[in-house]
Amino acid sequence: MKIASRKRHALVLFLIFLHGVVIAGGFVAPYDPIQQEREKPYAPPTAIHFFDAQGRFHLRPFVFSQRVKEGSFDQYEDDTAVRVPVKFFVSGAPYRLFGFLPARLHLFGAKEGTIHLLGTDGYGRDLFSRILYGGQISLLAGLLAASVSLLIGTIVGGAAGYWGGWTDSIAMRAAELCLALPWLYLLFGVRAFLPLLVSPVKAFLIVVIAIGALGWARPARLVRGVALSAKERDFVRVARGFGASNAYILRRHIFPQTKSVVLTQAAILVPQFILAEVTLSFLGLGIPEPAPSWGNLLSSLQQYSVLSSYWWMYLPAAAMVPFFLGYLALASALQEGSRAAKIDL
Amino acid sequence: MDVVLSAENLVKVCTARHLGGAKTAIRALDGASLAIRAGTRMAIVGASGSGKSTLAMCLACVEKADAGAIRFQNRDLAQAGAAELREVRPQIQLVFQDSSSAFNPGFTVSEVLQEPWLLQRKMSAAERRERAGELLAQVGLAGNILRRMTRDLSGGQRQRLAIARALTLKPKVLLLDEALSALDYSVQAQIANLLLDLSDRSMEATERPAIVLITHDLAMAARIADEIAVMESGKVVESGSTRKILQKPEHAATQALLACASASPSSLEKRPGV
């Protein structure tokens, strides 16, 4: 058991670190995500050097300015004459830390030139910055949508399991109906049938609520199971014998038992819902431009030319992988934990 | 001594489903009647399926009988309203055989004991803590387990805790449904002695709880109880003082039980001095 909980702690820390990097996106990213540089569309990632053209070693890393090659429009070459040092903790474009604290400090930057760690997109926007800001939106969408689903699911499932009878029948039939319909099509339908041309904030809320509202059925079933078995336990009978009201029993005895199920479901639903938002945005039904989301960062890949020539545009997809790793490993660790606990009892 | 709790002609029918969907009705209780006097020690014995547990659950108002009456201090519980039941139910406490689900796994010992007071009385936090400590001492548990989680306790400790919880509101009747069966012999002996202490003769009859032990272990019954009631097929077929039951059994069921008892008749004698 101890090893399992250490593993869980390590995974949680790992996830916190990843999320921390993204949350501090404004600080970590050198540029504003919507700032365009029309003269540098699809620039490849800037190479970081320690040895200059003469072969001398410099402790402070530096980059070369990129300029378009003569005679082409998307081939770049380095201007090896000018060395642009990379400085840390520089002042740059203003942003709002955590959404409200105005700040100007960035983790790194190249004042006299530009440093595009992961290249630029079609409008010359820094991809690294867009991935960080986009991550904020996609991750938040996944987390919020999962919260919505779990909230609805817990309330409906808890009520169904505890009160049984008609409440249970209706709730479970509704859940079955919901689960019988193809989820992705339903999601697209819901999204598409709501106004499409809305502000990014409104679009975000619509996406979160749509995904969350459609995902209540599975958690509801699981919570119902917990409530059903919990209400038959002796300690509930005893509490009732002492005059406990339904509200007391639900609060003190039933809902605390659902904690482990809810946590495991959360670890499973969050990546699923992040993926849902990414898919929606990828197909143009999610977060609209110019606001970044991992999904709409990938949508340019639908063009053959981008797919074949600009490989760095794939990187937002790769950015999702460590997060999924964290969440899925946590989910499996939680499931192991609860199974072990059951054997203990 | 007055009758504190009685059952009159209780009937309870349960439906059992067979493979293939056919249902048969089983009469768990078929006109069972029993009278429990204040402050006494009684044992209900019988073979498996005789209805002992069902009778205990009905007496404790955990299950509802289909017919018959249950009277507590001459009040008919079937007629009682919700408010009256709320007052009466804490006075009839039931301790289960399987203590594993008797407590909320997430509760500490302290929370388990304080729950009845939180629900029924207005006591200050300090008073509750003090009373909890007293109860623990009464059932032979060390005070330092107050902070422990219930799932960390041993079987014997759990049953003691269950008894302590049952005593929190000073009940008039304490029913124990095979509560000793799952424990090993030495622990059984300790709990048996605890029960004897709780209903010690030196206290007033109205001060001490009536103890009703449901068991299939005739030796344990003889050791603890003054009166024994024998059940068979949902009815109480014979009842009387322990001595009479053991020495002059009248009903076939009683005789069969005595014959099956692995201990020799001499060990079925009661603890000396009682």
Next chain:
Amino acid sequence: MRYLARRFLHAVLLLGGASVLAFLFTALAPGNYFDEMRLNPQISSETLAALKAHYDLDKPLGVRYAMWLKSLARGEMGYSFAYNAPVAPLLAVRARNTLLLTLTSTLLAWCIALPLGVWSAEQSGRWVDRVVTGASAILLVIPDIALALGLLMIAVKTRWLPAGGMVSVGNEGLPFAARIADLARHMVLPVAILALGAQPILVRHVRAAVAEALEEGFVRAAEAHGIPRRRLVWKYALRAAANPLISLFGFSIGALLSGSLLVEVITSWPGLGPFLLEAILARDLYVVIGGVLLSTVFLVAGNFIADVLLFWADPRIRTE
């Protein structure tokens, strides 16, 4: 038998409920197909009203649902506004394309996952198991969109496979064998993406089910009797592991029409997915309802088939 009849009735009722829900939902959504036209000043409002009446869009919901049900009984599924054609044939073609893809990939996925899972369970703890479990974990962590785009990028860069679509241009003129070959080459990428994507979940479940079955008392007893290993695993353990696997198989069938949406869009495969997406965006009412319902039929049928198979395979269910 009564059990099966009950399950069948349950499936039919579920479909009925789903159809009502889908109909209600799409019909209640704000806006309809003709909204775009409304913005065009050249189309008079009378024309619009006439168009709407022609398509019965002005009738109340209940009436429309009843009419749609009636046409369903005749084998039709309403009319597409965008294509100006009946819905059923349109859906049929697209569904056929999708099924071509998903049937192949599901078969392939199971053919890989079943032996791999069984082998892994058998060799539990040893290097085979570790490699398989590790590879599964890696695949599981890669989201579908990343997998699909990644493999597409590789295909495009290496030029080994066509970069999308179902057939090459000018395909009709080729002889039959060449046409099949062409189709097959186009299928490789999407089938690979789907089959790979399904691996981790399938392998994990197969492995878990078989590993648990191998621990069962009666399997160990058979082992003690000297039954050879191969027979032990394939005849004894697999039968015991059948229940969860059959349910999983039911899910696979259920997802035949609805699980490949993203892959079809990314590889430009002309299947049901992109078609429905387009219809949703254009508010082509009956296409959407028809498509959603078709997918639901497969989902419900998948569950029902699983029920039937379980009934046949598990004697315990028969005696209930």
